[in-house]
Amino acid sequence: MSELILASTSSARRALMDGLGLPYRTEAPGVDEHVAAGLSAEEAVRMLAVRKARAVQERHPDAWVLGADQLVEVGHEVLGKPQDRDAARAQLQRLLGQTHVIHTAVCLLGPGGHHSETVEDTRLTFFAVPPEELERYLDTGEWEGCAGSYRVEGRGQALLQKLEGDRTNVQGLPMLSVVRLLRQAGFDLFARP
Numbered sequence: 001m002s003e004l005i006l007a008s009t010s011s012a013r014r015a016l017m018d019g020l021g022l023p024y025r026t027e028a029p030g031v032d033e034h035v036a037a038g039l040s041a042e043e044a045v046r047m048l049a050v051r052k053a054r055a056v057q058e059r060h061p062d063a064w065v066l067g068a069d070q071l072v073e074v075g076h077e078v079l080g081k082p083q084d085r086d087a088a089r090a091q092l093q094r095l096l097g098q099t100h101v102i103h104t105a106v107c108l109l110g111p112g113g114h115h116s117e118t119v120e121d122t123r124l125t126f127f128a129v130p131p132e133e134l135e136r137y138l139d140t141g142e143w144e145g146c147a148g149s150y151r152v153e154g155r156g157q158a159l160l161q162k163l164e165g166d167r168t169n170v171q172g173l174p175m176l177s178v179v180r181l182l183r184q185a186g187f188d189l190f191a192r193p
C-alpha cells in the first residue's frame with residue numbers, strides 16, 4: 001500500500017492512530033474550517049473531514065489520506081474548540097447536567113479515486129457539578145484544543161455520568177469505524193514492517 005497520511009494536527013488523533021500500529025505520518029491540512037451557516041452538525045463535520053483529506057491528497061495524490069472533524073451538539077447549539085478559559089467555562093456550563101452528542105466524521109481518500117467516509121455519534125451525560133468544581137476542572141487546562149472543553153480520557157471522566165457509543169470517537173477518531181474503512185480499502189492491519 002502507498003503511504004498513509006493522517007491529515008491532522010491533533011495530538012489525540014495521533015495517539016489513537018499510534019495505538020493501531022500502522023505505519024503512517026501526519027500532515028497539517030491547513031484548511032479554512034468555516035462552513036456555511038445552517039448546516040447540521042453532521043453535515044458540517046462531514047464537509048470538513050472531506051475538505052481536510054482533500055487538501056492533503058492534492059499535495060500527495062498517490063497517498064492514502066485520512067481526515068477527521070468533530071463538533072459537539074447540545075440542544076440546538078453546536079460547540080467547537082474554546083478560544084480561552086472563559087469560552088471553555090461557558091461550554092462546560094452548557095454541558096453539565098445535560099446530555100450532548102459528539103459528532104465525528106472521518107474521510108479516507110486513496111489512489112484511483114477511493115473515497116469512503118462516515119460520521120459516528122457518541123452520547124454523553126455529565127453530572128451537574130457546583131461552580132467551584134467546574135473552576136477546579138478548568139484549572140487542569142484539559143479544555144485547551146478540545147471541542148466541548150473536556151478530555152474524556154483525562155480528569156474530564158470525573159464529570160461523566162453516562163456514555164453511549166464509541167469512547168475513542170469522543171477523543172477524536174471513531175476507531176471502530178477507522179478500522180472498518182481501512183480494512184474495506186484493503187489495508188493489512190498486521191503487515192510485517
Ligand SMILES: Nc1nc2c(ncn2[C@@H]2O[C@H](COP(=O)(O)OP(=O)(O)OP(=O)(O)O)[C@@H](O)[C@H]2O)c(=O)[nH]1
Pocket residue numbers: 007008009010011012013028029052068069070071081145146147148150151152153170171172173
Ligand atoms: N484528548 C482529547 N481530545 C479531544 C477530546 N474531545 C475532543 N478532542 C479534540 O478536539 C479537537 C476537535 O477539533 P477538530 O477541529 O475536529 O480538530 P483539530 O484539533 O482542529 O485538529 P485537525 O484534525 O488538525 O483539524 C480534536 O483535536 C480532538 O482530538 C477528548 O475527550 N480528549
